[in-house]
Amino acid sequence: MLRSGPLLAFFGLTALAGLIAMRIWTLPMIEAAGLPMLDVRMGGYTPDEVRAFLASLGAEGRAAYLGPQRVLDTLMPVALTAALGLLIYRLVARWSWWIGAALALVPLVYFAFDMLENAQVAVILRAPAPSDTMAETASRYTVAKAEALRAAVAVALVALAARAGERALGRGRKKGKGPMAFTVAIDGPAAAGKGTIARAVAAHFGFAYLDTGLLYRAVGAKVTEGADPLEAAQALRAEDLNAEGLRTQAVAEAASRVAVNPQVRAALVDFQRAFAARAGGAVLDGRDIGTVICPEAQAKLFVTASPEVRAERRYLELVEGGHEATREAVLDDVKARDARDSERATAPLRPADDAVVIDTSEMSIKEAVAAAIGAVEARGAKA
Ligand SMILES: Nc1ncnc2c1ncn2[C@@H]1O[C@H](COP(=O)(O)OP(=O)(O)O)[C@@H](O)[C@H]1O
Ligand SMILES: Nc1ccn([C@H]2C[C@H](O)[C@@H](COP(=O)(O)OP(=O)(O)O)O2)c(=O)n1
Structure with missing residues (x-):
């Protein structure tokens, strides 16, 4: 990029x-x-x-x-x-x-x-x-x-x-909340390693972690059960993020579909911003954290990898989790979601201008995490 x-x-x-x-x-x-x-x-x-x-x-x-x-x-x-x-x-x-x-x-x-x-x-x-x-x-x-x-x-x-x-x-707003309100925004396409990196960064610095994809997955899951997307988003509670079955391909697909709806996105903004502003620091991963949810985040990372590498990772993850999947279907799904997430009119997936881009295609998890921690430290976070 x-x-x-x-x-x-x-x-x-x-x-x-x-x-x-x-x-x-x-x-x-x-x-x-x-x-x-x-x-x-x-x-x-x-x-x-x-x-x-x-x-x-x-x-x-x-x-x-x-x-x-x-x-x-x-x-x-x-x-x-x-x-x-x-x-x-x-x-x-x-x-x-x-x-x-x-x-x-x-x-x-x-x-x-x-x-x-x-x-x-x-x-x-x-x-x-x-x-x-x-x-x-x-x-x-x-x-x-x-x-x-x-x-x-x-x-x-x-x-x-x-x-x-x-x-x-x-x-000014951050000063009012105390010196510890440090936000790390991590964006990127499906299976690039955002969650893996976000969890490790949160553990390293002692920050809280929110996987914002789960919000869209929880709404997507309710919609597949017949709920209205906007009502599902407005009624979402923290407990819903622990529901069973949110990690399936079908729910990921439904999440990507509801995520195109600007009203659904708007309904989920306050929850994410409140989480980001918590004292003690926060890491959020998703698609629009550095660009829309937290444009003032102190550290922004854009984690990416080639579609083939990401599809292989997601395939292995699904098979290990006991789900049925084929490599071709997973690659098709990853590409379709990439296109939908990047081309939608509201909050499309793209790196913020001041994001550090980490391409994990050729990196081990350890290398990717070290690069992320280095970038966050460079923006002033202390472990
Ligand atoms: N740098 C990496 N090298 C190899 N596998 C990775 C790497 N980063 C993540 N993975 C694996 O890829 C899969 C998807 O990672 P995840 O962090 O869930 O991605 P995302 O949150 O972007 O969807 C997981 O099984 C994870 O263990
Ligand atoms: N901040 C976010 C997070 C997720 N989404 C949408 C777009 C994604 O295709 C779905 C699922 O996101 P999720 O991060 O859980 O997906 P992956 O784990 O990367 O496969 O939700 C979004 O539009 N904005």
């Missing part, structure tokens, strides 16, 4: 490098006579100002404007657009992915106007005697570019401020 943090840093640094290259290399040639190049006149320019600028431009400046400056002024906006778009999406998608995606389009508007501006400036530079219309069109693109850029930066700043406010509130 590609993490957006390193990508964001890459695009941000590339944009900065582009700006520095212009400042020290192309701009001194283009602005040799002291008149600012057209692209930086954010308020626009008149045809006379364009003509004055062209008259001051030497052969070297004109070649630089049409050559390396055009290349840099394409690369830099690409990087800046990607950086702003990613930043906005990353910050806003925590609350709503589609609003995040829509707002991430604002930098693209800036990019489009910047490219139009570049093309029009090139037309002007190549024309023997640029017309008023040519200059006015370029000026309109420059103004539109500047406004779209200001809007994109404003969206990013508002999203950053909202995120900072949310963090400050989260810290």
Whole structure:
């Protein structure tokens, strides 16, 4: 899974490098006579100002404007657009992915106007005697570019401020509950080893453990007996999690089906959040713990493994537990649940941006547990 943090840093640094290259290399040639190049006149320019600028431009400046400056002024906006778009999406998608995606389009508007501006400036530079219309069109693109850029930066700043406010509130809430309210969120697909790791992490740090899959399994089991999904979720009690038969494939399938229902999910939120906030620390495993239930968890792990490895583990577990199963059927079930859990509209399975990803495909249980404990320690938990 590609993490957006390193990508964001890459695009941000590339944009900065582009700006520095212009400042020290192309701009001194283009602005040799002291008149600012057209692209930086954010308020626009008149045809006379364009003509004055062209008259001051030497052969070297004109070649630089049409050559390396055009290349840099394409690369830099690409990087800046990607950086702003990613930043906005990353910050806003925590609350709503589609609003995040829509707002991430604002930098693209800036990019489009910047490219139009570049093309029009090139037309002007190549024309023997640029017309008023040519200059006015370029000026309109420059103004539109500047406004779209200001809007994109404003969206990013508002999203950053909202995120900072949310963090400050989260810290305040946790302080009120005492220093021991440490939450470990563990998410991942079926049979990746979440429960195994979660139990070991809880035992190591002395935290309480909640397998949130059991909530959905308990609701799924009641639904297979004819209950209404929402009523079953609203009436769920802690004792229901100890019911017989919750570990079967049929119940797992029913759980994955009821888990698509946003009302069922909403009915189970308070129970999970109350558990997460208990003094003394808590470990919760599931699909949406780090993204929806506890976005402020101090440690987030995303435990995964290839479908084949996971299906083999689940198959062995079922056979050892005396259940009937075939490898093919278990693999089909794992893949079907993966698809349903990842593609549902509400709280789909995905790693939180700040989750540590642990792929256990080639790890023993001991290695996977050690990696998890190391990651949780790195976030400040003490045994
Ligand atoms: N790293 C691992 N290597 C081998 N087997 C594992 C590993 N992690 C878990 N298992 C086994 O795989 C099965 C599923 O693990 P479990 O922790 O229940 O997964 P999940 O909670 O993600 O569904 C269990 O039988 C467990 O013993
Ligand atoms: N936090 C959670 C936990 C489970 N679910 C759903 C999705 C899963 O397919 C089912 C069963 O989850 P469970 O963790 O018990 O399944 P596995 O042990 O990983 O096979 O419940 C969920 O949507 N959100």
